[in-house]
Amino acid sequence: MAVADPPISDVPRLDDRAFKAELAATIPHLRAYGRSLTGDIDRADDLVQDTMLKAWGSRDRFAAGTSMKAWTFVILRNAFLSQMRRQKFHGEYDEIAAERLLVAAPLQEEATHVADIQRAMLELSADQREALILVGAGGMSYEEAAGICGVAVGTMKSRVSRARTALEAIITSGKLAQSRAANFPSLTERDVYLALAANPFGKGPNRARTWRQVNPALPDIRIEVIGPPPTSGTRDSFNELYMLKGCNTEPAMKDLKKSDEAAHKKICEKVREDGAYVEGGENDNLIVQKVSANPQALGIFGYSFMEENSDRVKDVPLGGVVASYDNIASGQFPASRPLYLYVKAQHVPAVRGMREFLAEYARESTWGREGYLARKGLVAAPEPIRRAGEATARALTLMDESGLK
Numbered sequence: 348m349a350v351a352d353p354p355i356s357d358v359p360r361l362d363d364r365a366f367k368a369e370l371a372a373t374i375p376h377l378r379a380y381g382r383s384l385t386g387d388i389d390r391a392d393d394l395v396q397d398t399m400l401k402a403w404g405s406r407d408r409f410a411a412g413t414s415m416k417a418w419t420f421v422i423l424r425n426a427f428l429s430q431m432r433r434q435k436f437h438g439e440y441d442e443i444a445a446e447r448l449l450v451a452a453p454l455q456e457e458a459t460h461v462a463d464i465q466r467a468m469l470e471l472s473a474d475q476r477e478a479l480i481l482v483g484a485g486g487m488s489y490e491e492a493a494g495i496c497g498v499a500v501g502t503m504k505s506r507v508s509r510a511r512t513a514l515e516a517i518i519t520s521g522k523l524a525q526s527r528a529a530n531f532p533s534l535t536e537r538d539v540y541l542a543l544a545a546n547p548f549g550k551g552p553n554r555a556r557t558w559r560q561v562n563p564a565l566p567d568i569r570i571e572v573i574g575p576p577p578t579s580g581t582r583d584s585f586n587e588l589y590m591l592k593g594c595n596t597e598p599a600m601k602d603l604k605k606s607d608e609a610a611h612k613k614i615c616e617k618v619r620e621d622g623a624y625v626e627g628g629e630n631d632n633l634i635v636q637k638v639s640a641n642p643q644a645l646g647i648f649g650y651s652f653m654e655e656n657s658d659r660v661k662d663v664p665l666g667g668v669v670a671s672y673d674n675i676a677s678g679q680f681p682a683s684r685p686l687y688l689y690v691k692a693q694h695v696p697a698v699r700g701m702r703e704f705l706a707e708y709a710r711e712s713t714w715g716r717e718g719y720l721a722r723k724g725l726v727a728a729p730e731p732i733r734r735a736g737e738a739t740a741r742a743l744t745l746m747d748e749s750g751l752k
Contacts, residue, residue, distance in 0.1 A: 359411040366406050369415040370399065376416055377423055380480070384427050389622075394430070398423040417491040420481075424495055475510035482507045531558075531566065531645070533664040536681065538562050540593025542570045545619040548597050549610075553619045573627040573637050574647030581631070585647050586616045588682040635660055650675060651724030675726045685728065695743060702743075709733075709740035 361369065377398055381391035401422050402409075409418055474496075481492040482503070493503040541547050541561045558565035575582045594600050594615035604611040618624045627634040631648035638646035639659040646660065650670060653660055662670035665681045674680040688708065695701050707713060714720050716727045727733065738744075 360407065361409065361411045363406070365411075366403075366409065370402055370419070373416050373419050374399075377419055380420060381423060381427070384424070384477075394423055394426055397426050401426070414487075414491055417487060417495060420487075420495045475506050475513065478503055478506035479510040531663045533667050534565075535562075535666055536589050536593035537596045538565065538593070539589045540596075540615075543572060543618050543624050544590065544594070544615070545617040546614055548594070548600060549603075549614045553621075553623070555623075568643045570623040571625065571641070571644040572623065572647065573625045573634050573641075573644055575629055575631075575634070576626045579629045581629075581647065581649060584682075584684070588684065590618075591615050592681070649724060650726060672726060676729055683726075685732075686725075690743075692743070692745060705740040705743070709737040711737075 360366075374395065377395045378391060381394040381398075384391075384394075398419055402419050405422075409415070477496065478492060481487050481495060482489060487495075489500050489503050489507070492507075493500045496503065498506075538558075538561055541553075542555060542558065544553055547553055555561050555570060557567050557569055559567040561570070574585065594611075595604075600611060600615065603614070625637075625644075627637055627646070631652040634646045634648045635652050635656050638644050639656070645663060650672075653662055653670070654672070664670070668674055668680050670680050670682070675683040678685070688705070690701065690705065710718070711733070712718050714725060714727060714733060718725075718727065721727055728736070
C-alpha cells in the first residue's frame with residue numbers, strides 16, 4: 348500500500364533565514380562528497396553550486412527538524428547521476444576529499460593509519476566506497492545513507508559490512524605497497540615536462556589530465572605532483588634538472604633558446620596552475636606527509652627526506668635509474684648534480700677564517716660518507732673527487748678556463 352507525500356503546505360517549514368543558515372552549514376560536506384564522486388575540484392564545485400540552487404528553489408519541500416545534510420546529499424547525487432548519463436562521465440575516487448571526511452573509521456581494534464585506509468579505498472567498488480564514505484566517514488545513519496543512494500536499509504548495511512571487511516583484507520595483505528610500486532616503474536624528463544608545463548613546447552595550454560595522456564606507457568591516473576614553491580632552491584633544481592631537460596628534448600626549443608632566451612625560459616620552466624602541480628610549501632617533511640597520504644601523488648623533495656622516510660615513500664626511477672645514494676654520488680642518476688664552492692682569491696686574505704673554513708669543509712670527517720654533513724643530508728662525492736677537492740682547498744689552487752668546461 349503506497350502512502351502519498353503530504354501536501355507542500357502541510358510540511359513544517361523553516362523560514363528563509365533559518366533555511367539559508369542550515370544550507371550554508373552543509374557546504375563543506377557537499378564539497379567533500381562531490382569530490383569523492385567526481386574526483387575533480389572544479390566539477391565538484393559546479394555540482395555543489397547546482398545543488399545549492401536546486402535546494403533553495405525547493406526549500407518549500409524541506410521539512411524542518413529533518414537532516415539538511417541528507418536532503419542536500421540526495422540532490423547532489425541525483426545531479427551527479429544526471430551528468431553521468433548526459434556526458435558519460437566516469438568519476439574517480441578523490442582521496443584528498445576522503446581525508447577530510449575520514450574522521451573515524453571503526454575498521455579494526457588497533458589504530459590504522461589514515462593513509463593506508465585511503466589507499467585501500469581505491470580498491471573498493473564504487474558502491475562500497477560510497478557507502479563507507481557516507482556511513483563510516485560522513486557519520487550518517489544507515490537509513491539516511493540508504494535514502495541518499497535509493498536502496499533498502501539492509502542493502503546499505505550489507506555494502507558497509509562488505510566494504511569494511513574488504514578494507515581490512517586489503518590493508519593487511521600488503522597489496523597496497525605492491526600496487527603503489529607498480530604505478531610508476533620509471534619516468535623521463537620529457538614525461539615530467541609534458542605533465543607539468545603550463546604551455547608544453549609553446550603549443551598551447553596543457554590539457555593532459557592523466558599520466559597516460561602524457562605517455563601511453565604510464566598509468567591511467569590523474570596527474571598530481573606536490574612540490575615546493577618558486578622561492579625554493581629545490582624548485583630551482585627541479586626546473587633545471589627536469590623541466591629544462593624535458594623541454595629541450597624538442598629540437599625547436601634548443602633553437603628558441605638561441606634566438607629568444609627569455610621566451611625559452613618561460614615555455615620551459617613555467618609550471619601549470621590548474622591543480623596538477625600543488626605547492627606544498629618549503630617544508631620537505633610536510634610534502635612527505637602529503638605524498639604518503641596520497642598514493643597517486645608524486646612529491647618533489649631532497650634525497651635525505653626520502654631516505655629517512657623509506658618506509659612511507661619511495662623514489663620514481665628517472666630514465667630507468669633509481670635514486671640510490673651511490674647513483675646520486677656518482678652522477679649516474681640524471682637528476683643529480685655536484686655542489687661547488689667558489690671563493691674569490693682576494694677574499695681569502697681579506698675575510699677572517701676563510702682558510703680555516705675551507706680546510707674544515709674539505710675534511711673527511713666533514714664531507715665524507717660518515718661525516719657530520721652526511722648526517723645532515725649531504726650525499727658524499729666518490730672518494731677520488733673528495734681527495735682532489737681536499738687538495739684544492741688546502742692549496743687554494745686557482746681555476747683556469749679548462750676547469751670551467
